[in-house]
Amino acid sequence: MIHARGLTRRFKVGKGVVDAVRGLDIDVAEGQLVAFLGPNGAGKSTSLRMLTSLLPPTSGTATVAGRDVVSDPAGVRARIGYVGQKSSAGENFRVRDELVTQARCYGLRRAEARRRADEVLALLDLEALATRKPGTLSGGQRRRLDIALGLIHRPGLLFLDEPSTGLDPQSRANIWEHILRLRAEHGTTLFLTTHYLEEADTMAERVVIIDHGRIIADGTAEQLKGELAGDRVTVTVHDEPEAARAAEVAARIAGSDAVTVERRTVRLRVPHAGRTLPEYLRSLDASGVKVATAETARPTLDDVFLALTGRSLRESDESHGTAPHGA
Numbered sequence: 001m002i003h004a005r006g007l008t009r010r011f012k013v014g015k016g017v018v019d020a021v022r023g024l025d026i027d028v029a030e031g032q033l034v035a036f037l038g039p040n041g042a043g044k045s046t047s048l049r050m051l052t053s054l055l056p057p058t059s060g061t062a063t064v065a066g067r068d069v070v071s072d073p074a075g076v077r078a079r080i081g082y083v084g085q086k087s088s089a090g091e092n093f094r095v096r097d098e099l100v101t102q103a104r105c106y107g108l109r110r111a112e113a114r115r116r117a118d119e120v121l122a123l124l125d126l127e128a129l130a131t132r133k134p135g136t137l138s139g140g141q142r143r144r145l146d147i148a149l150g151l152i153h154r155p156g157l158l159f160l161d162e163p164s165t166g167l168d169p170q171s172r173a174n175i176w177e178h179i180l181r182l183r184a185e186h187g188t189t190l191f192l193t194t195h196y197l198e199e200a201d202t203m204a205e206r207v208v209i210i211d212h213g214r215i216i217a218d219g220t221a222e223q224l225k226g227e228l229a230g231d232r233v234t235v236t237v238h239d240e241p242e243a244a245r246a247a248e249v250a251a252r253i254a255g256s257d258a259v260t261v262e263r264r265t266v267r268l269r270v271p272h273a274g275r276t277l278p279e280y281l282r283s284l285d286a287s288g289v290k291v292a293t294a295e296t297a298r299p300t301l302d303d304v305f306l307a308l309t310g311r312s313l314r315e316s317d318e319s320h321g322t323a324p325h326g327a
């Protein structure tokens with residue numbers, strides 16, 4: 001469905017340049033649900049805009065739904081749906097009329113356009129809101145309308161740029177319900193960007209992580225967490241000097257990594273916490289360190305990002321803003 005090679009986009013900013021996307025190589029098979037994850041300014045939207053033919057690449061190639069994004073942008077657009085970060089619904093028409101108008105833009109005859117509008121209204125549970133104006137809808141309802149608009153021409157591939165951002169947890173869950181249903185019932189290929197690590201982790205079958213315009217990880221969430229992050233072990237002791245000793249012991253454990261001390265708490269990363277924790281506790285006992293609490297945790301996608309970049313995705317997100325990064 002998507003085949004991109006060396007896709008690159010450079011922006012001129014004043015006298016400088018920003019390399020927003022630096023050589024994107026990606027293949028997405030029909031029916032896949034791919035979450036494109038990365039901090040602010042990583043290049044997610046720019047990649048999406050190139051793949052949807054909205055932005056010409058500086059170099060590289062991409063075929064999307066069988067059409068070339070540069071030489072046949074109209075062919076791409078006829079075959080894909082795109083739900084951007086900003087709502088695409090106008091304010092003047094009622095919800096159903098908005099959908100009918102959009103269907104007419106794709107060349108459907110009036111009766112057919114009405115039928116299709118009713119289909120997507122049902123698909124996104126919007127029937128009860130059909131005669132409302134978009135301006136009166138809640139955030140979650142409006143996002144569902146955006147998705148309905150993106151699906152009006154029955155695309156086999158739908159791009160969603162941060163579909164759940166800015167919504168309350170209940171509306172986020174509801175949007176995901178609809179996204180998963182699209183895939184299960186209609187086999188739609190879905191490529192979406194998100195900031196929410198937990199969503200990517202639990203909902204997507206494939207997670208692609210992008211940082212500074214490059215893909216740095218690509219696989220199932222389980223694969224990435226297993227290969228790149230390892231389990232976390234957290235031990236608290238009774239005072240700070242003991243914590244320092246516990247950290248020394250931790251550093252000597254085979255396979256241990258990223259040992260940190262914060263007051264009375266020592267954290268480390270190990271390949272298999274189930275095997276390592278008993279060994280660590282025995283070594284602490286032998287060194288005369290008394291343990292107050294010990295916990296283990298499976299890694300998160302944030303741990304994967306940390307292992308790859310040395311930064312936390314959450315912190316990067318907060319600090320990165322939209323400032324241009326390196327040329």
Ligand SMILES: Nc1ncnc2c1ncn2[C@@H]1O[C@H](COP(=O)(O)OP(=O)(O)OP(=O)(O)O)[C@@H](O)[C@H]1O
Binds near residue numbers: 044045322
């Ligand atoms: N039109 C533009 N002109 C100049 N720089 C741009 C333009 N669009 C994007 N950029 C820069 O390109 C980089 C990538 O931006 P992009 O919007 O693709 O990131 P993103 O991962 O989607 O971020 P966010 O999560 O904040 O939406 C950023 O440094 C951004 O400032």
